[in-house]
Amino acid sequence: MAWRFPEGTSEEQIDKTVDDFINEVIEPNKLAFDGSGYLAWEGLICMQEIGKCTEEHQAIVRKWLEERKLDEVRTSDFSTFGGTKKAYGR
Template identity: 50%
Template sequence: MKIDAKNRSNRLRKKLRVDEFQELGFDIAWKLDDGTDNESVDAFLTKFFDEAIDPNNLGFGGEGDTLWHGLICTQQLGKCTEEHRQLVEKWLTDNGASSVTVGPLYDVWWAE
């Protein structure tokens, strides 16, 4: 439950992850072709991190084999943007992933 108070100290705002300390992220899901072997999945993920995630200071937490889902947020305290969403979606689509779904931006600490 998010606390709605008007006069919070800097320390409390940071602890609650609100205002200037809010963190935005988005959910993502995609599918690789059925029968994709483990080496190909590893190569795809390495390329994904090297070309889309790390250069944009993003982080990904998720799981999968040929069907992947997870959360993308920034590596440091910060907010993902619409441009991040579009960049990740385009990269996945351009590199052979299918059924790519990118969720809207949301507060990763206070998702409702």
């Protein structure tokens, strides 16, 4: 997945938006996000536990990003693996 902040967006606004994204979209939907960027962000979204992200997850993420007027929002099939909170053999 990817998105771009408009030119001139402050570092503070970027930090707040990414924090809000995690707190309002990622965590409540039991998703995990690994990504980086400054104005242009790219990342991977998967489930926190073993499972498959759905089209609904993809739609929720896209809607949230677009509502914040972020540019070039791209979502592809989210990852079908997960398990950031579960370890095998434990």
